[in-house]
Amino acid sequence: MEIRVVATIAAKPEFKAQVTEALLEVIEPSRQEVGCLQYELHRDLDKEGAFVFYERWKSEDALNQHNKTEHFQRFAASLEGKLDELTIRRLKTLA
Template structure:
Protein backbone atom coordinates (compact mmCIF):
# COMPACT_ATOMS: atom_id res chain seq x y z
CA UNK A 1 0.00 0.00 0.00
CA UNK A 2 1.14 3.55 -0.74
CA UNK A 3 2.33 5.84 2.02
CA UNK A 4 -0.15 8.43 3.32
CA UNK A 5 0.15 11.84 1.71
CA UNK A 6 -0.09 15.28 3.29
CA UNK A 7 -1.02 18.24 1.12
CA UNK A 8 -0.45 21.84 2.14
CA UNK A 9 -2.10 24.19 -0.32
CA UNK A 10 -1.64 27.95 0.10
CA UNK A 11 -4.09 30.13 -1.80
CA UNK A 12 -3.79 33.90 -1.88
CA UNK A 13 -6.87 35.70 -3.16
CA UNK A 14 -6.69 39.02 -4.94
CA UNK A 15 -7.83 41.64 -2.39
CA UNK A 16 -11.05 42.42 -4.22
CA UNK A 17 -11.99 38.71 -4.40
CA UNK A 18 -11.37 37.52 -0.81
CA UNK A 19 -15.02 36.78 -0.01
CA UNK A 20 -15.64 34.97 -3.32
CA UNK A 21 -12.56 32.79 -2.88
CA UNK A 22 -13.47 32.04 0.74
CA UNK A 23 -17.00 31.03 -0.22
CA UNK A 24 -15.78 28.77 -3.02
CA UNK A 25 -13.09 27.15 -0.84
CA UNK A 26 -15.66 26.50 1.88
CA UNK A 27 -17.89 24.71 -0.66
CA UNK A 28 -15.09 22.17 -1.21
CA UNK A 29 -15.00 20.90 2.37
CA UNK A 30 -18.06 18.67 2.67
CA UNK A 31 -17.84 16.85 -0.68
CA UNK A 32 -14.09 16.34 -0.26
CA UNK A 33 -14.51 14.84 3.22
CA UNK A 34 -16.84 12.27 1.62
CA UNK A 35 -14.25 11.19 -0.93
CA UNK A 36 -12.56 7.83 -0.66
CA UNK A 37 -9.16 8.20 0.97
CA UNK A 38 -9.67 11.64 2.50
CA UNK A 39 -8.50 11.52 6.12
CA UNK A 40 -8.43 15.26 6.86
CA UNK A 41 -9.35 18.40 4.94
CA UNK A 42 -9.04 21.59 7.01
CA UNK A 43 -9.33 25.13 5.70
CA UNK A 44 -7.54 27.96 7.51
CA UNK A 45 -7.54 31.73 6.96
CA UNK A 46 -4.62 33.91 8.03
CA UNK A 47 -5.38 36.06 11.09
CA UNK A 48 -3.36 39.03 9.83
CA UNK A 49 -3.92 38.80 6.08
CA UNK A 50 -7.44 37.58 5.24
CA UNK A 51 -6.45 37.09 1.59
CA UNK A 52 -4.36 34.04 2.53
CA UNK A 53 -5.98 30.62 2.90
CA UNK A 54 -4.36 27.30 3.64
CA UNK A 55 -5.72 23.80 3.19
CA UNK A 56 -4.13 21.09 5.34
CA UNK A 57 -5.07 17.75 3.82
CA UNK A 58 -4.27 14.13 4.62
CA UNK A 59 -4.94 11.36 2.11
CA UNK A 60 -4.54 7.58 2.32
CA UNK A 61 -2.44 7.68 -0.86
CA UNK A 62 -1.26 9.93 -3.65
CA UNK A 63 -3.42 7.94 -6.06
CA UNK A 64 -6.61 8.77 -4.14
CA UNK A 65 -5.58 12.43 -3.91
CA UNK A 66 -5.14 12.45 -7.70
CA UNK A 67 -8.76 11.26 -8.05
CA UNK A 68 -9.78 14.22 -5.87
CA UNK A 69 -7.86 16.58 -8.14
CA UNK A 70 -10.13 15.51 -11.03
CA UNK A 71 -13.36 15.75 -9.01
CA UNK A 72 -16.32 17.73 -10.27
CA UNK A 73 -16.43 19.99 -7.21
CA UNK A 74 -12.75 20.91 -7.55
CA UNK A 75 -13.23 21.69 -11.24
CA UNK A 76 -16.22 23.88 -10.30
CA UNK A 77 -14.04 25.75 -7.78
CA UNK A 78 -11.36 26.38 -10.41
CA UNK A 79 -13.94 27.78 -12.84
CA UNK A 80 -15.64 29.92 -10.18
CA UNK A 81 -12.38 31.52 -8.99
CA UNK A 82 -10.75 32.09 -12.37
CA UNK A 83 -8.99 35.46 -12.23
CA UNK A 84 -9.49 35.72 -8.45
CA UNK A 85 -6.27 34.06 -7.24
CA UNK A 86 -3.03 36.03 -6.84
CA UNK A 87 -0.87 33.02 -5.91
CA UNK A 88 -1.25 29.28 -5.42
CA UNK A 89 1.43 27.08 -3.85
CA UNK A 90 0.95 23.35 -3.33
CA UNK A 91 3.28 21.04 -1.41
CA UNK A 92 2.98 17.25 -1.49
CA UNK A 93 4.52 15.99 1.74
CA UNK A 94 5.18 12.73 3.56
CA UNK A 95 5.57 12.33 7.29
CA UNK A 96 9.15 11.67 8.29
CA UNK A 97 9.85 8.75 10.60
CA UNK A 98 10.80 9.50 14.18
Protein backbone atom coordinates (compact mmCIF):
# COMPACT_ATOMS: atom_id res chain seq x y z
CA MET A 1 0.00 0.00 0.00
CA GLU A 2 1.42 3.36 -1.07
CA ILE A 3 2.09 5.76 1.83
CA ARG A 4 2.20 9.49 1.29
CA VAL A 5 3.72 12.12 3.55
CA VAL A 6 3.06 15.82 3.92
CA ALA A 7 5.66 17.44 6.13
CA THR A 8 5.30 21.08 7.16
CA ILE A 9 8.46 22.86 8.25
CA ALA A 10 8.84 26.41 9.58
CA ALA A 11 12.40 27.66 10.10
CA LYS A 12 13.31 30.01 12.93
CA PRO A 13 14.00 33.33 11.15
CA GLU A 14 17.68 33.34 12.09
CA PHE A 15 18.15 29.83 10.57
CA LYS A 16 16.15 30.25 7.35
CA ALA A 17 19.16 29.98 5.01
CA GLN A 18 20.64 26.91 6.75
CA VAL A 19 17.26 25.16 6.86
CA THR A 20 16.63 25.88 3.18
CA GLU A 21 20.04 24.43 2.32
CA ALA A 22 19.40 21.27 4.39
CA LEU A 23 15.98 20.80 2.77
CA LEU A 24 17.43 21.09 -0.74
CA GLU A 25 20.32 18.75 0.08
CA VAL A 26 18.15 15.82 1.19
CA ILE A 27 16.04 15.74 -1.99
CA GLU A 28 18.34 14.02 -4.50
CA PRO A 29 19.49 11.13 -2.27
CA SER A 30 15.87 10.58 -1.18
CA ARG A 31 14.69 10.41 -4.78
CA GLN A 32 17.37 7.78 -5.47
CA GLU A 33 15.86 5.43 -2.90
CA VAL A 34 14.18 2.43 -4.52
CA GLY A 35 10.93 2.96 -2.60
CA CYS A 36 10.56 6.65 -3.41
CA LEU A 37 7.87 7.53 -5.98
CA GLN A 38 7.81 11.31 -5.49
CA TYR A 39 9.69 13.73 -3.24
CA GLU A 40 8.87 17.39 -3.81
CA LEU A 41 9.76 20.50 -1.80
CA HIS A 42 7.53 23.57 -1.84
CA ARG A 43 7.78 26.97 -0.20
CA ASP A 44 4.74 28.59 1.39
CA LEU A 45 3.74 31.66 -0.61
CA ASP A 46 2.13 33.32 2.38
CA LYS A 47 4.59 32.53 5.16
CA GLU A 48 8.30 33.41 5.02
CA GLY A 49 10.58 30.50 5.93
CA ALA A 50 7.78 27.89 5.75
CA PHE A 51 8.11 24.81 3.54
CA VAL A 52 6.08 21.70 2.66
CA PHE A 53 7.36 18.33 1.47
CA TYR A 54 4.98 16.13 -0.52
CA GLU A 55 6.25 12.56 -0.68
CA ARG A 56 4.96 9.26 -2.11
CA TRP A 57 6.47 5.94 -0.91
CA LYS A 58 5.86 2.44 -2.33
CA SER A 59 5.06 1.08 1.15
CA GLU A 60 5.29 1.73 4.87
CA ASP A 61 8.51 -0.27 4.84
CA ALA A 62 9.98 2.02 2.16
CA LEU A 63 9.17 5.04 4.35
CA ASN A 64 10.70 3.37 7.40
CA GLN A 65 13.83 2.57 5.36
CA HIS A 66 14.01 6.21 4.33
CA ASN A 67 13.89 7.39 7.92
CA LYS A 68 16.90 5.15 8.72
CA THR A 69 19.08 6.31 5.82
CA GLU A 70 22.30 8.15 6.54
CA HIS A 71 21.20 11.18 4.47
CA PHE A 72 17.88 11.47 6.33
CA GLN A 73 19.47 11.04 9.75
CA ARG A 74 22.02 13.75 8.92
CA PHE A 75 19.19 15.97 7.62
CA ALA A 76 17.08 15.53 10.77
CA ALA A 77 20.08 16.20 13.03
CA SER A 78 20.96 19.35 11.08
CA LEU A 79 17.49 20.81 11.73
CA GLU A 80 17.61 20.37 15.48
CA GLY A 81 16.97 23.66 17.31
CA LYS A 82 16.42 25.51 14.03
CA LEU A 83 12.66 25.05 13.57
CA ASP A 84 9.54 26.74 14.86
CA GLU A 85 7.34 23.97 13.40
CA LEU A 86 7.77 20.41 12.16
CA THR A 87 4.56 18.47 11.43
CA ILE A 88 4.77 15.11 9.64
CA ARG A 89 1.51 13.57 8.42
CA ARG A 90 1.43 9.98 7.13
CA LEU A 91 -1.40 9.73 4.60
CA LYS A 92 -3.35 7.26 2.49
CA THR A 93 -5.09 8.33 -0.70
CA LEU A 94 -8.89 8.38 -0.44
CA ALA A 95 -9.71 9.64 -3.94
